[in-house]
Amino acid sequence: MTSELQPPVMQLILRDITKRYGATTALSGLDLDINGGECLAIVGENGAGKSTLLKIISGQIRPDEGELQFCGEEFKPGGPREALRKGVAIVHQELCLAPHLSVEANIMLGREPNRFGWRSGRQCRLMARSILAELDYADLDLNQSVSSLSPGVRQIVEIARALASNARVLLLDEPTSSLTEADTERLFQVIDRLKSRGLAIVFISHALDEVDRVADKIAVFRDGQLVRVADKKNWDRNSMIAAMVGRSIEDLYPQRIKHSPHETQESYDLGEVLFESHAVAGRKLPKKVSFQVAKGRIFGIAGLIGSGRTEMARVIMGLDPQTVGEMKVSGRVIHIRERTRNRIQMGLGLLSEDRAGEGLAVNRTIEENMLYPTYARSARFGFISGAKSRQRAENWVQKIGVKCQSARQAVRYLSGGNQQKVALARLFEQNGDVMILDEPTRGVDVGAKVEIYRMIRQKADEGRAVVVISSYLPELMGLCDDLAVMNAGQLSNARPVEKWTVEEIMGLATSGHSGEVLEINHE
Amino acid sequence: MNKIEQDPNSKTAVRQRLEWKSRILQLLASGGPFAGLVLTVLLFAWLTRAEGTFLTEFNLRTIAVQSVIVGLSALGMTLVVIAGGIDLSVGSQVALVTVVTGLMGRDGGYSMPVCILAGLGVGTLCGFLNGLTIDRLGLLPFIVTLGALQVYRGGAKLLAKNTAVYFPTELKPKWLSEVMAIESGPGLQEFANGLPTPFRRILTAVPPAVWLLLFVAFVVWILLRKTIWGRYVVAIGSNEATARLCGLRVGLIKISVYTLCGLLTAMAGVMQFAEMNGTGDPVVASGLELEVIAAVVIGGGSLAGGEGAVLGTLVGALVMRVLKSGCVHAGIPNASQDILIGLIIVTAVAVDKFRSRLASRGTGA
Numbered sequence: 001m002t003s004e005l006q007p008p009v010m011q012l013i014l015r016d017i018t019k020r021y022g023a024t025t026a027l028s029g030l031d032l033d034i035n036g037g038e039c040l041a042i043v044g045e046n047g048a049g050k051s052t053l054l055k056i057i058s059g060q061i062r063p064d065e066g067e068l069q070f071c072g073e074e075f076k077p078g079g080p081r082e083a084l085r086k087g088v089a090i091v092h093q094e095l096c097l098a099p100h101l102s103v104e105a106n107i108m109l110g111r112e113p114n115r116f117g118w119r120s121g122r123q124c125r126l127m128a129r130s131i132l133a134e135l136d137y138a139d140l141d142l143n144q145s146v147s148s149l150s151p152g153v154r155q156i157v158e159i160a161r162a163l164a165s166n167a168r169v170l171l172l173d174e175p176t177s178s179l180t181e182a183d184t185e186r187l188f189q190v191i192d193r194l195k196s197r198g199l200a201i202v203f204i205s206h207a208l209d210e211v212d213r214v215a216d217k218i219a220v221f222r223d224g225q226l227v228r229v230a231d232k233k234n235w236d237r238n239s240m241i242a243a244m245v246g247r248s249i250e251d252l253y254p255q256r257i258k259h260s261p262h263e264t265q266e267s268y269d270l271g272e273v274l275f276e277s278h279a280v281a282g283r284k285l286p287k288k289v290s291f292q293v294a295k296g297r298i299f300g301i302a303g304l305i306g307s308g309r310t311e312m313a314r315v316i317m318g319l320d321p322q323t324v325g326e327m328k329v330s331g332r333v334i335h336i337r338e339r340t341r342n343r344i345q346m347g348l349g350l351l352s353e354d355r356a357g358e359g360l361a362v363n364r365t366i367e368e369n370m371l372y373p374t375y376a377r378s379a380r381f382g383f384i385s386g387a388k389s390r391q392r393a394e395n396w397v398q399k400i401g402v403k404c405q406s407a408r409q410a411v412r413y414l415s416g417g418n419q420q421k422v423a424l425a426r427l428f429e430q431n432g433d434v435m436i437l438d439e440p441t442r443g444v445d446v447g448a449k450v451e452i453y454r455m456i457r458q459k460a461d462e463g464r465a466v467v468v469i470s471s472y473l474p475e476l477m478g479l480c481d482d483l484a485v486m487n488a489g490q491l492s493n494a495r496p497v498e499k500w501t502v503e504e505i506m507g508l509a510t511s512g513h514s515g516e517v518l519e520i521n522h523e
Numbered sequence: 524m525n526k527i528e529q530d531p532n533s534k535t536a537v538r539q540r541l542e543w544k545s546r547i548l549q550l551l552a553s554g555g556p557f558a559g560l561v562l563t564v565l566l567f568a569w570l571t572r573a574e575g576t577f578l579t580e581f582n583l584r585t586i587a588v589q590s591v592i593v594g595l596s597a598l599g600m601t602l603v604v605i606a607g608g609i610d611l612s613v614g615s616q617v618a619l620v621t622v623v624t625g626l627m628g629r630d631g632g633y634s635m636p637v638c639i640l641a642g643l644g645v646g647t648l649c650g651f652l653n654g655l656t657i658d659r660l661g662l663l664p665f666i667v668t669l670g671a672l673q674v675y676r677g678g679a680k681l682l683a684k685n686t687a688v689y690f691p692t693e694l695k696p697k698w699l700s701e702v703m704a705i706e707s708g709p710g711l712q713e714f715a716n717g718l719p720t721p722f723r724r725i726l727t728a729v730p731p732a733v734w735l736l737l738f739v740a741f742v743v744w745i746l747l748r749k750t751i752w753g754r755y756v757v758a759i760g761s762n763e764a765t766a767r768l769c770g771l772r773v774g775l776i777k778i779s780v781y782t783l784c785g786l787l788t789a790m791a792g793v794m795q796f797a798e799m800n801g802t803g804d805p806v807v808a809s810g811l812e813l814e815v816i817a818a819v820v821i822g823g824g825s826l827a828g829g830e831g832a833v834l835g836t837l838v839g840a841l842v843m844r845v846l847k848s849g850c851v852h853a854g855i856p857n858a859s860q861d862i863l864i865g866l867i868i869v870t871a872v873a874v875d876k877f878r879s880r881l882a883s884r885g886t887g888a
Contacts, residue, residue: 317768319767319768339770339772340767340768340770341770341771341772342770343770344769344770345770350768352764352768354764357762357764358762358764358765358768359765359768360762360765361758361761361762361765361766361829362761362762363761363762363829363830364757364758364761364762364829368754368757368758369765372754372755372758372765372766372769372771373769373770373771375751375754375755376751379750379751382750382751382752383749383750383751384749384750384751384754386749426769
């Protein structure tokens with residue numbers, strides 16, 4: 001064993017790592033080398049063992065079997081602090097920054113150079129500035145509070161914090177899941193810089209485009225095992241997906257409506273319109289939004305985070321106040337101050353982008369989360385029929401394939417994809433004519449994504465009008481019939497999806513956003 | 524078909540087994556406060572083994588009666604805590620209710636039932652105002668009810684002109700003194716004598732106030748576990764944003780929860796009034812809110828909302844009274860009592876947290 005451990009560069013070696021939780025094996029017999037100056041991307045469905053691996057490397061949990069070696073020495077961190085001291089830092093999916101503190105304070109938190117316990121402000125600033133300069137973010141205001149930063153810049157602050165403690169291995173757990181494309185690209189430039197400085201980067205992502213862009217080596221995990229690790233040039237999209245799901249996915253997206261050739265770019269026959277919005281505005285965002293969604297069609301809304309997409313959905317649902325404009329559902333006008341409850345009864349439904357914060361009461365059961373808006377259907381005089389409610393929930397569990405012990409299990413024990421299915425089941429159980437889905441596949445693995453796309457298409461085929469909001473452009477292009485672009489609270493005209501080009505969409509989405517450079521790496 | 528059903532490894536069979544496992548763990552989880560109760564009782568029985576006064580029927584009846592006031596209010600507090608709120612004003616509400624009930628008799632000359640209804644009405648109104656303020660002004664329940672604690676206490680003192688209000692003796696019905704009596708009084712005996720023996724035994728086994736507490740607890744349990752309203756209360760406490768997304772009438776439900784807490788606390792106030800043999804006392808029950816919140820928390824309630832149990836709360840109320848009574852019987856001085864009770868509350872909740880974490884690990888995927 002030891003003879004092969006003479007690393008030319010810094011190297012983290014994992015041998016035969018196994019981790020079990022009770023009866024389930026999260027990781028089994030894993031061998032992996034992580035080299036300095038390289039970006040290793042780890043892909044796989046939820047529950048494949050990616051996060052377990054990161055937890056082991058970063059010292060949060062210990063493996064049951066196997067050993068780790070770091071730079072030729074045994075690496076057995078007792079906890080995250082010790083791992084960090086030895087040079088392994090992790091940037092979590094949910095960012096761990098103190099929002100009230102300044103950029104500089106966050107970067108230097110816990111690493112402040114001090115004299116007799118007094119924080120040396122000047123030195124802190126110097127260090128923070130030099131680290132940010134290395135990341136090509138020298139212009140970032142150190143005194144700005146972190147709460148005022150965009151998610152992308154926060155990510156940079158978090159990375160800077162890891163560098164402040166001299167990290168040599170940087171673990172990034174789905175760093176791009178809440179970033180816009182522009183921020184994502186900027187993050188990748190940072191990763192490239194860090195690589196050239198000899199750091200080892202481990203990058204987890206669900207977005208295969210990103211993996212293509214940034215990784216040197218790609219490791220695919222499935223069911224707690226490493227399926228294959230190889231240089232990027234030895235992978236292609238199909239082999240990656242096939243390795244992830246254990247089968248080949250012919251087509252990620254379901255078949256969409258064929259348009260007749262006489263439809264022009266700006267005006268085309270929609271058929272029966274189920275939802276209309278005329279110059280609808282909220283307090284700040286959206287500014288004035290007009291669009292129509294027809295029966296049987298999926299309407300995509302593209303745009304950067306912060307462009308007002310989510311705000312628009314919230315105004316439509318009555319969760320945030322509407323100031324002007326008029327909306328109609330199935331021809332009926334919605335009163336400007338109509339309550340959410342009544343809007344649901346009129347046929348509107350929303351899948352929230354913030355699954356854990358808003359979409360689901362994660363400590364409650366699957367049944368409750370599915371039935372909250374519709375409990376009255378299995379109740380009499382306000383008293384719930386336990387058997388009936390359970391039956392309804394179990395039906396959905398079967399129908400859309402939620403992997404769980406029973407419908408009485410708390411939602412927090414489910415994987416991201418299964419949680420999203422619970423939220424979708426609630427929407428489907430409401431069974432309104434108009435369904436608004438805000439980031440329906442965020443944090444969901446490829447297999448579940450395909451199922452969710454299929455279910456969305458099926459709802460459209462059943463005669464619903466569906467609105468899909470997404471930051472992931474290929475998804476919108478693949479799934480939707482019509483598409484419009486949101487920018488600074490305003491929505492562009494809609495066109496059939498095939499009449500758009502990616503460049504046009506990105507141009508519209510980013511126009512007026514100075515400083516946000518964008519490169520497009522799509523086919 | 525049959526073959527599938529008999530296969531012990533079929534999906535349904537496995538699922539059912541897992542469900543049983545989680546059910547047993549749930550039972551254990553709900554049994555947590557019970558274990559604490561048994562432990563405290565045993566501890567004090569051992570500490571007072573020389574005196575032999577602790578584990579007597581009379582003392583146990585005393586503890587049961589004394590837990591009624593805390594218990595009734597704690598049932599209301601359970602709802603509030605599950606909905607993610609808190610009500611610090613329950614002690615003041617109890618005082619205000621005793622004063623109003625007394626004044627209605629002394630100055631108004633109304634009969635006892637009318638006075639009690641007035642007392643219940645005032646308490647309910649207090650709870651309603653708390654809920655309304657919290658919802659409409661969007662303030663933290665802690666702040667609103669902290670203010671209400673002062674306002675209601677001040678109101679009670681103002682109405683009573685800072686002295687005790689004695690209910691006129693001629694208007695006092697016989698049963699008033701028997702409601703909170705430890706041994707069944709003559710009126711109850713007379714009534715019970717008309718019943719067949721088994722019923723008589725049951726009826727007189729515990730004091731009438733305790734029956735009331737158990738009945739109210741049953742009703743609250745039904746409301747919480749069997750009605751849509753109860754489901755929604757839990758939903759709001761668990762994740763208010765989800766509740767809004769699902770179109771629940773969050774404001775209305777919150778107001779109803781505080782109002783119900785007011786009503787239950789008013790019942791505690793009437794019991795307090797009866798215990799003092801028809802006296803309205805503006806300074807009574809100060810600090811009661813802490814005992815009530817402790818009972819809820821010991822019983823498994825989480826101040827983060829979404830969690831709490833009716834049965835647990837009853838047990839929690841009993842634990843609080845057993846502690847007090849036990850300390851007295853064991854001859855522990857007052858100051859040490861306070862320290863001991865404080866430590867035990869924190870320990871109980873810490874143990875409960877640890878236990879529920881174990882339980883969730885068992886059911887976790």
